[in-house]
Amino acid sequence: MSLNRALETGFEGISLYPGWIDPAGQRALVAALTSAMAEAPPYRPLMPRTRKPWSIHQTNLGPLGWLSGEEEYFYGTCHPVTNEPWPALPPALLDIWSDLAGYDAPPECCLVNIYRGEKARMGLHQDRDEAALDAPVVSISLGDTCTFRVGGFARSDKTKSFRLVSGDVLVIGGPSRLRFHGVDRIFPGSSQLIEGGGRLNLTLRRVSIPAQ
Helix, strand or coil, rough: CCCCCCCEEECCEEEECCCCCCHHHHHHHHHHHHHHHHCCEECCCCCCCCEEECEEEEECCCCCCCCCCCEEEEEEECCCCCCEEEECCCCHHHHHHHHHHCCCCCCCCCEEECCCCCCCCCCEECCCCCCCCCCEEEEEEEEECECCCCCCCCCCCCCEEECCCCCCCCCCCCCHHCCCCEEEEECCCCCCCCCCCCEEEEEECCCCCCCC
């Protein structure tokens, strides 16, 4: 892991740690994820209500997984296709959470978003399906570079964008925990880390309020 300090993003509570994961650590994480995805195969989720397919594929690690139901998003303990429990969180991800989250309880979910090709993107959204909103979301970038956009607390608010490259870690918390954010663009071929190309985005989340 790198000892790089956070860069200013212009948003209180959002910290960018460029190159936090060194190349060897990135390769090790991809190997661990490849093994986990053999147990929990990536799938293409459908939007609630409209049931339109997303432009990305997803899977999850940890005790809970973030899922798209017919009417709403929710957290569940099993893969929606295999009906098996999600694979355990790799120790390296728990170490990143321990180093950067500033939260006493461990994460319960690692949502894995898989972007391949120029059309893969993520519209502006809020991460608000968790009870523990005092915990940050810790976002890890592996593979191709992306343009990441952050806005305000309404979808129509003014936004700011910056690039995330492989090995970067972004922490979204505090007063910015519920800001709208998304991924506008992927730059195919900007990294050789992932076989076949693409970007893996891992978001570590604490879902339930820790027991006192």
